[in-house]
Amino acid sequence: xxxxxxxxxxxxxxxxxxxxxxxxxxxxxxxxxxxxxxxxxxxxxxxxxxxxxxxxxxxxxxxxxxxxxxxxxxxxxxxxxxxxxxxxxxxxxxxxxxxxxxxxxxxxxxxxxxxxxxxxxxxxxxxxxxxxxxxxxxxxxxxxxxxxxxxxxxxxxxxxxxxxxxxxxxxxxxxxxxxxxxxxxxxxxxxxxxxxxxxxxxxxxxxxxxxxxxxxxxxxxxxxxxxxxxxxxxxxxxxxxxxxxxxxxxxxxxxxxxxxxxxxxxxxxxxxxxxxxxxxxxxxxxxxxxxxxxxxxxxxxxxxxxxxxxxxxxxxxxxxxxxxxxxxxx
Amino acid sequence: xxxxxxxxxxxxxxxxxxxxxxxxxxxxxxxxxxxxxxxxxxxxxxxxxxxxxxxxxxxxxxxxxxxxxxxxxxxxxxxxxxxxxxxxxxxxxxxxxxxxxxxxxxxxxxxxxxxxxxxxxxxxxxxxxxxxxxxxxxxxxxxxxxxxxxxxxxxxxxxxxxxxxxxxxxxxxxxxxxxxxxxxxxxxxxxxxxxxxxxxxxxxxxxxxxxxxxxxxxxxxxxxxxxxxxxxxxxxxxxxxxxxxxxxxxxxxxx
Numbered sequence: 107x108x109x110x111x112x113x114x115x116x117x118x119x120x121x122x123x124x125x126x127x128x129x130x131x132x133x134x135x136x137x138x139x140x141x142x143x144x145x146x147x148x149x150x151x152x153x154x155x156x157x158x159x160x161x162x163x164x165x166x167x168x169x170x171x172x173x174x175x176x177x178x179x180x181x182x183x184x185x186x187x188x189x190x191x192x193x194x195x196x197x198x199x200x201x202x203x204x205x206x207x208x209x210x211x212x213x214x215x216x217x218x219x220x221x222x223x224x225x226x227x228x229x230x231x232x233x234x235x236x237x238x239x240x241x242x243x244x245x246x247x248x249x250x251x252x253x254x255x256x257x258x259x260x261x262x263x264x265x266x267x268x269x270x271x272x273x274x275x276x277x278x279x280x281x282x283x284x285x286x287x288x289x290x291x292x293x294x295x296x297x298x299x300x301x302x303x304x305x306x307x308x309x310x311x312x313x314x315x316x317x318x319x320x321x322x323x324x325x326x327x328x329x330x331x332x333x334x335x336x337x338x339x340x341x342x343x344x345x346x347x348x349x350x351x352x353x354x355x356x357x358x359x360x361x362x363x364x365x366x367x368x369x370x371x372x373x374x375x376x377x378x379x380x381x382x383x384x385x386x387x388x389x390x391x392x393x394x395x396x397x398x399x400x401x402x403x404x405x406x407x408x409x410x411x412x413x414x415x416x417x418x419x420x421x422x423x424x425x426x427x428x429x430x431x432x433x434x435x436x
Numbered sequence: 437x438x439x440x441x442x443x444x445x446x447x448x449x450x451x452x453x454x455x456x457x458x459x460x461x462x463x464x465x466x467x468x469x470x471x472x473x474x475x476x477x478x479x480x481x482x483x484x485x486x487x488x489x490x491x492x493x494x495x496x497x498x499x500x501x502x503x504x505x506x507x508x509x510x511x512x513x514x515x516x517x518x519x520x521x522x523x524x525x526x527x528x529x530x531x532x533x534x535x536x537x538x539x540x541x542x543x544x545x546x547x548x549x550x551x552x553x554x555x556x557x558x559x560x561x562x563x564x565x566x567x568x569x570x571x572x573x574x575x576x577x578x579x580x581x582x583x584x585x586x587x588x589x590x591x592x593x594x595x596x597x598x599x600x601x602x603x604x605x606x607x608x609x610x611x612x613x614x615x616x617x618x619x620x621x622x623x624x625x626x627x628x629x630x631x632x633x634x635x636x637x638x639x640x641x642x643x644x645x646x647x648x649x650x651x652x653x654x655x656x657x658x659x660x661x662x663x664x665x666x667x668x669x670x671x672x673x674x675x676x677x678x679x680x681x682x683x684x685x686x687x688x689x690x691x
Contacts, residue, residue, distance in 0.1 A: 158577055187579035198574035201668040202592040211588060215580045243668045263578065 107299040108134040108157060108267060113166030115152055126152040127163065128323040134316070139293050139300040141314035143307060143342070149323040150303040154269050157301065158190045159183060171266050188216050191260030191298075195272035197252040199244040205255050206231065206240040212262035226262065233295075234258045234288060250281035257288060261296070268292070270302035274309060282306075286313050307345050315397050317342055331397040335366050336428045347403035349390045352432055358409045360389065361419065364428040366401040374427065375404070382418040384408055405432065438637050449639065456627040457647055459541045463613050463623055464651075467548035468606060475553045475605075476598075479560025480586060482508050490572070490582045508557075515554030520612045523547055524619060544613070544621030552609050559601025563594040596667040603659035607652055614648070624648055 110132040116125045126149045134140040144150045155161040157168055159175055167176045175186050199208050209227040218226065231237050234254040244252055253273060260268060270289065274282040290313045293300050304310065310317045310331070318328035319342050327334070327342050335343045343364070352360050365374070379386045386406050393402035408415045412431055422429050439445055484491035485505035492501045518526070524547040531538045531546040567590055575585045591598075614625030624644045631640035 160573055160576060184579040184581065187577060190577070192574070192577035194570060194574060196568075196570055198568065198570040200571060200589060200593060202595065202666065211575070212578045214588065215575070215578045215584055245668050259574075259578070269577075 107136040107138070107171060108132070108140075108301055109167075109169040110153070110157070111167050111169070113153075113156055113163045113168060115149075115156060115161060115163045125323050127156070130166070130320075130323070130325055132318055132325065132328065134299060134301050136299055137293070137297055138315045139289070139302065139313050141310040141317040142301070142303045142320055143305065143310055143317060143345075144303075144320035146305060148320045150305075150320050151271060152323075153320065154271050154301060154303045157267075157269055158187050158192060160192075188263045189265050190267045190269060191263065191265035192269040193253070193256045193260050193271065193273045195275050197244070197249075197256045197276075199252060199255055199259075201244055204241050204243055205236060205247070205258075208244070208255055209258045209262050212259050216263050227258075230258045230261055233261070233292070248281075249277050250285060253277065253281075253285050254288065257285075257292070261292065261298075266299060268298050268300045270300060272304060273302065275304065275306070282309070283312070289313060307348075310342075311346055311394055311396055332366065332399060332401075335364055335396060335401050338428060338430055346396060347392045347394065347401075349392065349403060349405045352405075353389065356389070356407055358387075358407045359412045359415045360405060360407050360432040361415075362403055362405050362430045362432050363422060364401070364403045364430075366396075366399060366428075372425075374422070374425065375406070378418060378422065381421065384410075384415070384418060438635060438639075440639070449643065452627055452631065452640070453624075453643055453647065456622070456624040456644070457651075459621075459626075460610070460613055460623040460648075460651070463541050463544050463548055463616070463621070464606070464609050466545045467552060467609050467613070468602075470545070470549040471552040471556050471605060471609070472602070474549070475556035476560055476591075478508065478512070478553065478557040479564060480590070481505075482512070482557060482561045483564045484586075490585060512554040512557055515550065516558070520547070520551050520615055521618075523551055524616065539620045541616075541622045544616035544619075544623070548609055548612055548616065551612055552605055555608060556601060556605045559605060560594070560598055563597035563601055564590055566597055567593045592666075596663045599659050599663035599666070603656040603663070606655045606659065610648065610652055610655075 110130060113127055113130045114125070115127040116123055118124060130149075130153060132140075132142075142150045142153060152161055156163045157170065157175075159168075163176065167174055169175070170186065170190060173186055175183065178186055200211065203211065206224075206227050209230055210223045213223040213226060228237070228240070231240055234257055236251060236254050236258065239247060239251060244255065247255070256273070268289075273289070274285050277285060286309060289300060289302075292298055293313075302309070302314070314331060316328070316330045317334065319326045327340060329337070331346070334340045335346065337343060347364070349362065363374070375386055375388070378384070386408060389405040389407050391402065391404040393400065395401075408418065412419070419429055481491065481504065483489055485494070485501045485508070486492065489501075492498060494500050494504065515523075527547050527550055528538045531543050534546055535543045537543050571589050571593060572585055575589045580588070613621075613623055614628065617623055617625030617627070617629050620626075624647060628641055628644045631637045632644065
């Protein structure tokens with residue numbers, strides 16, 4: 107649905123020139139929620155802004171819904187943008203217009219006439235749960251309500267793609283959750299492809315099907331979450347299940363086991379202790395629902411060296427579990 | 437001649453004041469209209485042709501944008517720096533060309549507009565620069581044209597601030613309109629000059645001051661009323677309060 111291919115973008119000239127995007131390629135499937143995570147300054151904001159050409163890349167091509175947006179002339183680009191909704195971190199609502207007026211702006215732009223404008227704006231406000239605030243001005247709304255207006259505005263033109271530029275970063279955790287739920291709902295009900303950028307792993311965990319990690323303008327890793335969590339050494343997976351550092355003074359073999367899909371509800375640890383007659387200690391564990399599946403990661407300490415535990419580890423791997431050695435032994 | 441016991445003195449006074457007030461209001465209102473019609477687009481162009489602005493590259497050429505920006509900026513600065521009395525004399529050939537004469541209230545509208553346009557254009561420029569660039573970006577993301585962005589985003593969002601600028605502009609037009617009395621432009625300035633200065637009539641001067649004060653205050657009050665009406669953000673309201681308290685001062689300061 108969105109295909110970003112070998113895109114580069116730099117800012118400034120001469121010695122002050124910085125490369126914000128360095129040969130970035132990404133593939134976002136139809137109907138998917140795709141999250142790009144990275145630190146501030148990693149280039150994620152530039153990346154999402156190249157998709158609707160608010161930022162024109164220096165090189166590379168971007169295709170949205172079969173249309174190569176990077177080669178469109180001004181007029182066609184405007185039409186293409188009408189099919190690409192965008193939500194902003196600071197909402198960017200017109201303070202001079204009411205909630206309804208803000209939504210209608212999107213419809214005025216595409217030339218929908220007065221009567222239909224009103225009814226369509228009403229429908230969308232209903233969808234985002236803001237019908238009662240239609241005549242309020244943005245200054246009278248809370249952050250979460252403002253973002254709902256932002257989402258409603260972005261949906262008014264019936265886009266096939268939604269870009270979310272840190273949509274929840276200015277919101278408190280509770281509001282964040284409700285906004286993410288709303289994004290999930292519209293993704294499902296309107297069959298909308300969502301590309302979002304965030305610095306919060308929680309956002310990825312809660313709603314994304316796929317994710318990419320961006321660092322210094324380069325994509326370090328990308329893929330479907332269900333696959334990433336069973337990829338050895340995946341940094342996204344490690345960030346999804348933060349287990350912290352290995353406590354000092356552990357003497358045995360420390361391993362991280364990742365459970366996903368069917369293995370999550372099997373008594374793996376009890377079986378391990380029984381079959382290999384070892385005293386397993388649990389150092390840490392976390393269970394998350396990722397992309398709709400239960401998945402978890404457990405850190406275990408097994409007495410002895412990795413060599414003496416080789417049989418036990420091989421046995422775990424034979425069950426389809428991802429086992430990684432941690433600490434000195436790794 | 438200044439015999440206040442003569443009933444004719446009072447009826448003359450009233451006649452003179454009514455005529456002068458009418459001429460002042462006529463000059464000021466037409467000049468204001470011209471100022472808005474020319475100054476608003478000029479202010480929009482001043483901001484738009486800046487680097488990264490909406491009209492940064494007219495006809496696809498950044499050089500053209502830069503040239504337009506420099507030229508407009510120069511004209512505005514020039515207009516702002518010339519003392520009004522000199523400007524008024526300097527533009528006489530132009531006034532003649534436009535109105536056919538350089539004497540009278542209609543002719544006075546030309547220099548009044550010329551002095552107010554650059555002033556108001558700067559006010560518009562400042563007001564537009566205060567609009568969050570994120571709003572232009574949002575409109576762009578919706579696929580809006582540049583014209584739509586100007587009309588539906590920039591101007592409405594900058595409106596409270598522009599109305600405050602208009603209040604200040606009106607005050608300065610009234611101020612300058614008094615000066616055109618010296619070149620036979622008529623108006624209350626003319627009344628003050630002919631009766632107050634040449635005939636030592638204190639009553640005329642006091643009356644003129646009172647009328648001008650009322651005109652300035654009521655026009656400024658109207659502008660701030662609308663500014664307040666359209667203000668939707670706390671920063672707008674703060675600015676209006678500040679302007680309200682400065683209004684009396686501003687009326688005298690721009691002199």
